[in-house]
Amino acid sequence: MNGALWGFIVRRTVFLIPLLIGLSIVMFTLIHLAPGDPATAMLSPQASANPEYLEQTRKNMGLDKPLPIQYLIWLGNLVQGDLGTAYSFNGKPVLDLIGERFWGTVQLQGVSLLLGILIAVPVGIVSATRQYSAIDNSVTVGSFIGLALPNFWLALMLQIWLGVQLGWLPTISTGQGSQPWDERWKYFVLPVLVLTLPNIAYFARFMRSSMLEVINQDFVTTARAKGVAERGVLYRHALRNALIPMVTVIGLQLPRILGGAVIIEQIFAWPGIGLLAWDAIGRRDYPVILGVTMLTGAAIMVVNVLVDVVYALVDPRVSISDRKA
Amino acid sequence: MRQQDDPRKFTVLSQRTLRATASRRRLLAGATAAGGAAVIGKQVFATPSRQMAYQREAMQEEISIIIGTLGEAPTINPFKAADSEENWRAVQIFDELLRIDPETYEPVPGIASEFSLDGTTLTLNIHPDVQFSDGTDLTAEDVKFTIEGLLAPETASIRQNKFMAIVGAQEFVDGAADTVAGITVADPKTVVIELAQPDAAILYNMRYVRVVPKAQLEGKNLGTDPWFQSPIGAGPFVFESWTTGADFVMLRNENYFEEGKPAIQRVTHRVIADAQSLVLALINNEIDGSNYPSPTGKQELEQNPELAILVPPFNSANGWQFNTQHELLANRDVRRGIAMALDREQFAADALLGLGEAAIGSPIAPVNWAFDDTLEPLPYDPEQARQLISGAGAEGAQIRFVVNAGNIQREDWLIYTQQALQDVGIEVIPETAEWATLVSAVTERREFEVVGGDFAGVTAEPTELYEDFHTNGTSNYSSYSNPELDALLEQARETVDIEAAKPIYSEIQKIIIEEVPFFFAWYRPFLHTVNQKWTGYTDSGQEGLFYTLKDWTPA
Numbered sequence: 001m002n003g004a005l006w007g008f009i010v011r012r013t014v015f016l017i018p019l020l021i022g023l024s025i026v027m028f029t030l031i032h033l034a035p036g037d038p039a040t041a042m043l044s045p046q047a048s049a050n051p052e053y054l055e056q057t058r059k060n061m062g063l064d065k066p067l068p069i070q071y072l073i074w075l076g077n078l079v080q081g082d083l084g085t086a087y088s089f090n091g092k093p094v095l096d097l098i099g100e101r102f103w104g105t106v107q108l109q110g111v112s113l114l115l116g117i118l119i120a121v122p123v124g125i126v127s128a129t130r131q132y133s134a135i136d137n138s139v140t141v142g143s144f145i146g147l148a149l150p151n152f153w154l155a156l157m158l159q160i161w162l163g164v165q166l167g168w169l170p171t172i173s174t175g176q177g178s179q180p181w182d183e184r185w186k187y188f189v190l191p192v193l194v195l196t197l198p199n200i201a202y203f204a205r206f207m208r209s210s211m212l213e214v215i216n217q218d219f220v221t222t223a224r225a226k227g228v229a230e231r232g233v234l235y236r237h238a239l240r241n242a243l244i245p246m247v248t249v250i251g252l253q254l255p256r257i258l259g260g261a262v263i264i265e266q267i268f269a270w271p272g273i274g275l276l277a278w279d280a281i282g283r284r285d286y287p288v289i290l291g292v293t294m295l296t297g298a299a300i301m302v303v304n305v306l307v308d309v310v311y312a313l314v315d316p317r318v319s320i321s322d323r324k325a
Numbered sequence: 326m327r328q329q330d331d332p333r334k335f336t337v338l339s340q341r342t343l344r345a346t347a348s349r350r351r352l353l354a355g356a357t358a359a360g361g362a363a364v365i366g367k368q369v370f371a372t373p374s375r376q377m378a379y380q381r382e383a384m385q386e387e388i389s390i391i392i393g394t395l396g397e398a399p400t401i402n403p404f405k406a407a408d409s410e411e412n413w414r415a416v417q418i419f420d421e422l423l424r425i426d427p428e429t430y431e432p433v434p435g436i437a438s439e440f441s442l443d444g445t446t447l448t449l450n451i452h453p454d455v456q457f458s459d460g461t462d463l464t465a466e467d468v469k470f471t472i473e474g475l476l477a478p479e480t481a482s483i484r485q486n487k488f489m490a491i492v493g494a495q496e497f498v499d500g501a502a503d504t505v506a507g508i509t510v511a512d513p514k515t516v517v518i519e520l521a522q523p524d525a526a527i528l529y530n531m532r533y534v535r536v537v538p539k540a541q542l543e544g545k546n547l548g549t550d551p552w553f554q555s556p557i558g559a560g561p562f563v564f565e566s567w568t569t570g571a572d573f574v575m576l577r578n579e580n581y582f583e584e585g586k587p588a589i590q591r592v593t594h595r596v597i598a599d600a601q602s603l604v605l606a607l608i609n610n611e612i613d614g615s616n617y618p619s620p621t622g623k624q625e626l627e628q629n630p631e632l633a634i635l636v637p638p639f640n641s642a643n644g645w646q647f648n649t650q651h652e653l654l655a656n657r658d659v660r661r662g663i664a665m666a667l668d669r670e671q672f673a674a675d676a677l678l679g680l681g682e683a684a685i686g687s688p689i690a691p692v693n694w695a696f697d698d699t700l701e702p703l704p705y706d707p708e709q710a711r712q713l714i715s716g717a718g719a720e721g722a723q724i725r726f727v728v729n730a731g732n733i734q735r736e737d738w739l740i741y742t743q744q745a746l747q748d749v750g751i752e753v754i755p756e757t758a759e760w761a762t763l764v765s766a767v768t769e770r771r772e773f774e775v776v777g778g779d780f781a782g783v784t785a786e787p788t789e790l791y792e793d794f795h796t797n798g799t800s801n802y803s804s805y806s807n808p809e810l811d812a813l814l815e816q817a818r819e820t821v822d823i824e825a826a827k828p829i830y831s832e833i834q835k836i837i838i839e840e841v842p843f844f845f846a847w848y849r850p851f852l853h854t855v856n857q858k859w860t861g862y863t864d865s866g867q868e869g870l871f872y873t874l875k876d877w878t879p880a
Contacts, residue, residue: 036761040769042399042407054769056481060549088399089569090554100568159605171605174571174595175391269597269606271570279570283399284761 005312012305016298023297024078024290028071031289037063038087041284061087074290083294084287086280094291097276102258105265105272109257112192116199117250121243123200124207128215128242129234139204146201155194155267162190172269191268195261199253206249211242244315251307255300388879389591390859392871393603393615397570397596402553403535404474404482409616413871414594417575419535419558422449422468423528427865427872428638430693430785432528436463436536436559436582437516442528442821445520449531453514454582457538458563465510470539472518473497473505480548484533486792486799490524523819525826526788535560561587561875570596587875607632607854614855616869620678621733626854635853638692638866641782642684643735644846645726645742645775650804653719654774660841661703662713663775666749667742668705669846676737680850686838688782688790688845692866694823695787695830700838711749720750727766728777730757734849735777767802776802781843784867787830788818794833794842805842 039057058064062073077084083094092100127139163171169186170176176187214220215238223237224230262274273292280288312318398410406415424435434440438452455463475482476494488494492507507519520527536559542552555564559582562575573594577587595612597603604622606612608629618626626634645663647654654660669683685702689695714720726742728735736757743753758766766772767780780802781793791814792798796806798814813833820826837843853870855862860880863873 034762036765040765041761042405052478053481053483053485056478057548060479060481060546090400090567091402091549091551092554092569097569101570156601159602164605164609167609170611171609172597172602172611174597175593266598267602269571269595269599269602271568271596275570275598279397282759282761 005309008312009305009309012308016301016305019301020294020298021075024075024294025071027290027293027297028067028074031284031286032067034284036284038284038286039063041282042088074287078294083291086288087285088283089280089285089288094287097288098273098291098295101271101273101276104270105274106257108188108191108195108265108270108272109261111188112195112199113250113253113257115192115196116203119196120200120203121207121246124204125211125234125239125242127204127208128211131212136208139208143201143205146197147205149197151194151198152263152267154197155190155264158190158193159267174269174271191264191270194264202253203246203249206246207242210245211238214238214242217241244311247310247314248307251303251310254303255296258296258299387590388588389593390589390614390874390877391593391595391612393595393597393606393612393617395596395598395600395603395617397598398573400553401556401564401567402548403537403558404480404484404547405553407483409869410594413869414573414575415535416560416872417562417592417874418556418560418564419537420560421532422471422534422536423531425529425532425785425868427863427868428692430529430867432531435532437531440528440531445523447518447520447527447531448511449516449518451514451516452582455559456580456582457557457559458578458580459557460580461538461540462513463536463538463559464513465516466513467536467539468516468534469505469508469510470543471534471536472508474537474542474547475533476505477547479546482548484530487526487530487533490520490522490527492519492521494521523821524788525818525821526786529786529788562592565591570598572596581875583875588878589874592874610856613859614853614870616851616853616871618852618854620680620850620852623678623680623852626852631856631858633855633857635855635864635870636680637851637853637864637869639682639690639848640784640851640866641688641690641779642686642845642847643738643777643779643849644684644686644844645777646780646803646843647841648771648774648776648803649806649842650771651724651774653717653722653724656717656719657840658713658717659719660844661839662710662717662719662749663746663751664703664710664841664844664846665706665713666710666745666751667844667846668745669702670705672738672741673847676734676741677847677850680852681734682848684845684847686841686845687834688793688837688843689787689830689834690782690784690866691848693784693787695827697827697831697834700831700834703838703841707745707749714750721752722750723752723754725754725756725774726777727756727758727763727773727775729760729763738777738847768800771802771804782845787826790814790833791818794837803842805840807836807840810836810840 037058038061039054042057055064062070074084085091085093086097089097123139127136130136159171162169169189173187173191176184179187220233220238223233228237258273262278264270265272265275266278277289277292280292394410396408396410398408398414400406400411401414401418403415403419406412421435422437423432423440425431426433436451436455437449439450441448449468451463451465451468457463472488472491474480475484476488476497478498485498491505493502493505494507496502497505507521509517509519511517537547538557541557542550545552561578561581561583563578565574565576567573575592577590581587597606597612600617600619601622603615604618604625607615607618607626610629610631623634626632647660649655664686673681673683685700687696687700691698726739728739739755739757743755746753763776763778767776767778781800783789792800794801794803794805794810795814796811810833813829813836817826817829817833820829853864855870858880859877861877862870864870865872
């Protein structure tokens with residue numbers, strides 16, 4: 001790794017700080033602009049909201065102070081690594097709440113992303129090298145079906161078929177933590193399946209087009225002209241170049257690992273980060289909303305930097321020095 | 326329980342509910358109805374005998390129950406508990422000073438095993454064996470401390486106003502006194518409460534006294550203290566753990582004062598946020614019961630013969646609440662015209678799955694002693710409705726009607742209302758709002774014209790109508806003011822004797838039916854479901870199935 005690259009990493013990382021502050025200001029303003037607040041969201045339908053109750057509840061939450069002061073207090077705590085405590089969710093610290101959900105989301109999303117890539121890359125290659133063949137056409141049709149199927153519908157159908165009718169798998173996933181692994185894997189099958197299918201479809205399409213683009217370039221023709229065997233042409237010359245754009249595509253999907261998938265988490269009762277954010281928004285639990293959005297926001301930014309760095313490493317044509325301007 | 330033999334239980338669900346309105350739940354319901362039959366063919370559901378390891382084993386060493394819930398309680402602090410899940414958890418952990426009978430809603434002994442209300446003097450005798458789960462005695466001092474905690478402004482309890490009739494409560498709230506003069510500790514197990522004026526609801530409200538240990542909480546803010554994250558109470562179960570979004574676990578309180586109870590050793594309250602998944606988990610025996618299976622899932626649930634499917638008694642009715650500050654809705658004729666243009670019977674038959682019913686306009690639930698079933702509803706009469714509306718100069722008016730998004734029946738009610746009012750000359754502007762947004766708009770800013778939520782009406786304690794419809798009521802979101810009704814509500818609130826209160830409530834109901842500050846039009850159906858391997862339960866409209874979990878045993 002050369003000096004220019006290190007300089008690039010440092011510059012990009014430093015630039016993240018104002019970006020994160022900007023994000024936090026936007027988020028802070030947005031959630032306070034949303035109608036309703038935690039005090040009213042806590043009311044049950046028939047509880048009478050006398051003004052003193054609301055006033056005192058807000059005071060207990062520190063919401064009686066002017067907005068800029070609230071923001072500065074929050075930011076001050078954040079700098080010290082304290083994301084505050086939730087108003088609801090049993091009043092737990094936001095970091096603990098995120099920690100509670102973090103591994104669930106990472107396991108689920110990580111496994112389906114990895115499986116998606118492992119299956120999609122060979123499928124995409126086969127599809128590209130046999131363009132317009134029966135295999136290619138079925139992959140194309142299959143990809144479109146995979147992308148078009150509403151995942152909540154697919155989830156429901158699989159629950160009924162594999163869970164209720166055949167009785168092979170549990171329909172919901174809460175409670176898996178207390179199971180031994182020889183039982184526990186069963187709780188992963190349905191949600192992973194539902195999340196992996198669109199991943200395969202998405203990545204396979206990209207892999208196919210990326211591979212096609214490379215195959216038709218001159219250097220591949222040159223390789224063939226030199227008499228390199230077709231396998232060598234494909235895997236030594238074409239594939240390595242075709243994978244470069246995949247780095248971006250995969251990189252863009254990485255934040256999803258942290259962000260979670262609200263609908264799938266809800267259907268399979270798989271409490272993750274997505275469901276946490278969803279519940280927090282419904283309850284106007286400001287510290288939790290901010291904590292989760294800052295975490296996912298930071299993740300997206302860091303991943304973007306990493307993607308650029310990996311890009312520079314795998315593709316010598318990308319020049320870091322250009323970015324100084 | 327009383328509904329178990331109800332013939333409605335076997336009514337076929339209405340197909341009209343699959344009407345194409347875009348909503349995810351509706352798509353789900355449709356997908357199950359259509360896809361379920363197509364994909365699965367003849368043998369629709371596996372017999373429950375096909376047990377797997379993840380399914381509940383019948384012969385477990387530990388007596389353990391898993392209860393499914395759609396929404397999760399935000400807190401278990403008994404001073405802050407507001408919604409039904411919070412209240413249920415708080416009751417299981419802390420118990421209640423007086424409980425209510427889940428079927429008749431009458432006050433019955435709880436932690437206080439004897440009580441007497443003599444005019445304005447309430448004497449409560451704490452059961453001699455009551456201890457907190459850590460083995461310390463629960464005394465009259467703890468009871469006094471708890472009531473003062475409910476009154477203390479910094480707690481910000483939504484139930485503060487329920488204890489303001491106690492002598493000295495106002496001075497305590499204002500900070501002029503350190504203690505509430507009207508609460509006396511007569512001896513370690515006896516509390517005497519003096520009231521400033523007769524209060525018909527005081528016995529009922531003693532259920533909100535969920536006693537906490539003074540020794541552990543003195544000097545702390547009971548609204549916010551972290552002690553409540555893993556609290557200690559005197560209830561039948563003890564807090565064990567809480568993974569938010571997933572499982573809330575309680576264990577049997579070995580020190581519980583009721584001999585030999587509870588039988589259940591471990592209670593898991595599991596969040597399944599998706600309504601369809603909740604139904605599937607019940608069918609698959611992955612959970613033991615729930616108060617929240619959607620009524621649309623009734624036919625599916627019946628596939629599992631192990632399940633008892635109960636239709637609980639109705640709570641207070643749904644309908645339209647009018648903002649009487651609105652220039653047209655201030656006119657009684659316009660409100661009556663709207664009510665008379667809506668065919669409650671037709672709507673109930675079309676949209677309530679054969680489980681709900683039309684209501685007569687009373688704000689009180691039918692099972693309540695104060696409900697008067699001899700009252701006549703406003704007739705469905707579109708012709709007269711049109712005359713009333715044009716007579717009031719409201720013809721062609723645009724009025725905003727709002728319901729909370731995601732409540733299928735209220736959304737249907739909105740659509741039905743829009744169609745029906747078009748025929749009598751009112752243009753409904755239909756709106757849906759997310760819950761927190763709606764609560765804020767209605768309760769705090771009163772920025773609404775007509776709302777279909779349950780912001781008024783009572784199921785268990787009729788004195789609460791005072792807050793809903795009295796000119797000075799704290800939850801009078803209609804801003805309704807009627808001196809005659811005010812006088813009746815005041816009188817009812819101070820009439821402790823039920824027989825004497827009944828005719829007063831008759832008059833109150835009559836005025837609300839005729840004046841329509843709120844058009845109480847239909848009863849929303851619920852289903853309660855439990856696996857029949859359990860017995861000893863009592864179903865309740867307001868309290869749900871699991872209120873008396875301490876009495877349950879394996880069948």
